[in-house]
Amino acid sequence: MFNAFRRPRLAAAAVSVQDPANDPAVDAAGARPDAGSRFVATLAQQASALGREAAEVRGVIDDTVKLATAQGQAVQALARQLQDVVRAQAGIAEETQRGLQAVTQVADAVQGVGTEVGGIVETLRQVSQAAGQITQIALQTRLVAFNASVEAKRAGEAGRGFGVVADAVKDLAAQVELSSKQIAGTVSQLDARIAGLAREFSRDAAATASKAPSPDKGGDAKGSAVHRAIAVVEQGVHRIHEASEASRRVCDGLEGQMAGIESEMQRSTRTLESALGRTETFLKISEQLLEGAAETGLETEDTPYIRAAQQAAAQLGRLLDEAVRNGSISAADLFDSAYQPVAGSQPQQHLSRYAPLADQLFPQVQEPLLKLSDKVVFCIAADRNGYIACHNAQYNQPQRPGDVAWNTAHCRNRRIFNDRTGLASGRNQRPFLLQTYRRDMGGGQFIVMKEVAAPIVVAGKHWGGLRLAFRF
Numbered sequence: 474m475f476n477a478f479r480r481p482r483l484a485a486a487a488v489s490v491q492d493p494a495n496d497p498a499v500d501a502a503g504a505r506p507d508a509g510s511r512f513v514a515t516l517a518q519q520a521s522a523l524g525r526e527a528a529e530v531r532g533v534i535d536d537t538v539k540l541a542t543a544q545g546q547a548v549q550a551l552a553r554q555l556q557d558v559v560r561a562q563a564g565i566a567e568e569t570q571r572g573l574q575a576v577t578q579v580a581d582a583v584q585g586v587g588t589e590v591g592g593i594v595e596t597l598r599q600v601s602q603a604a605g606q607i608t609q610i611a612l613q614t615r616l617v618a619f620n621a622s623v624e625a626k627r628a629g630e631a632g633r634g635f636g637v638v639a640d641a642v643k644d645l646a647a648q649v650e651l652s653s654k655q656i657a658g659t660v661s662q663l664d665a666r667i668a669g670l671a672r673e674f675s676r677d678a679a680a681t682a683s684k685a686p687s688p689d690k691g692g693d694a695k696g697s698a699v700h701r702a703i704a705v706v707e708q709g710v711h712r713i714h715e716a717s718e719a720s721r722r723v724c725d726g727l728e729g730q731m732a733g734i735e736s737e738m739q740r741s742t743r744t745l746e747s748a749l750g751r752t753e754t755f756l757k758i759s760e761q762l763l764e765g766a767a768e769t770g771l772e773t774e775d776t777p778y779i780r781a782a783q784q785a786a787a788q789l790g791r792l793l794d795e796a797v798r799n800g801s802i803s804a805a806d807l808f809d810s811a812y813q814p815v816a817g818s819q820p821q822q823h824l825s826r827y828a829p830l831a832d833q834l835f836p837q838v839q840e841p842l843l844k845l846s847d848k849v850v851f852c853i854a855a856d857r858n859g860y861i862a863c864h865n866a867q868y869n870q871p872q873r874p875g876d877v878a879w880n881t882a883h884c885r886n887r888r889i890f891n892d893r894t895g896l897a898s899g900r901n902q903r904p905f906l907l908q909t910y911r912r913d914m915g916g917g918q919f920i921v922m923k924e925v926a927a928p929i930v931v932a933g934k935h936w937g938g939l940r941l942a943f944r945f
Contacts, residue, residue: 607656621638775925779927786928789834790931790936793807793931802830808934809827810857811826818872819872819880822886823889827862848944850942852865853940855938858891859895861887861888863886864885864886867883869886903928907924909923910924921945922943924941924942924943
């Protein structure tokens, strides 16, 4: 195993990045190296190929894990919704059961109303009879009063007072007779109407009791509109109840199936996560082999990028060190990690106390390295938490409100990239760190890249890392 913590012995000879030597049998000076050197060069090339494949596989598995996780969450949400449906179906079944009971109560009440109507009819008949008796008494009273009046007139002056009383009684009897006749007439009309209603209830009750034929057979004409309506409601509630019960049984079955699917997806996700962890092992082996080859002093295709990253990191360290010495920024502000979210930014951006200084100093180091090779993708300085205060100019644009896709691609400054690669690069304190990964370029496009990181040290204290990414 190569000692990854040993400072690399990089050759001093310049190598063209655009056209690196591909012949492992010839070194940078044109000499033919020994067998050991040739073996190391071949091993470096194979390790590079292994890293590329491992990064591709890791990227695909990572995407699949994310997809499986999202699908698992969707299944869980669907299962919760299904449980809500089951509860709703149970509620419907309960309510329809209550509806059936209510319909039965209404039918009983209607039957009771029929009975009560019959009682009212009987009472009205008794009232009618009483009114008739009052009429007869009034007639007799009028007759008696008339006779008394005649006798009073015959008595002359002695019977005058009695005659006045007899006339008054006669008039009162006439009024009583008139009132009793009016009562009798009204009772007669009401009796006729209520009697008709009572006959309707009695006829419908008999039709219901005998279970008359359905409407399409003509038997429904025997029942009243009230009972027909009650029967229709009862049938409808029955159908709703039966449908609810059937739906509940289906939902119960689906709930069991959903639980099985959810369990399978969780097991698949765990398997994928395990496979993802294994790809990490392959990547580390590849990266250690590449670093070991570079540490031997043999020029590889990665050597120019390693050297350039180390030089740029040292330059940035000197610039920041000078800024602290001349008072442009305090050491506390330079190492500030209390990042403040930028309100309304999407993706989320943050401010730090050293961000304005980064905008002034970092471009003069970062931008020139973009011209090192057409394979270079970016060159940025990240602090130990993966925070990028200032990105390359093409990715350092102001955000457009509401345009998340554009912002994600063009506004990569003021953001925290604390993924595997970002944190490892920012926290690396070895002379250099070489990593391989797959980068999402948007629109379903991915490229496999290498990234070399060199530590940035300010006043003897590790500040972060210079990240130089390039394509294979």
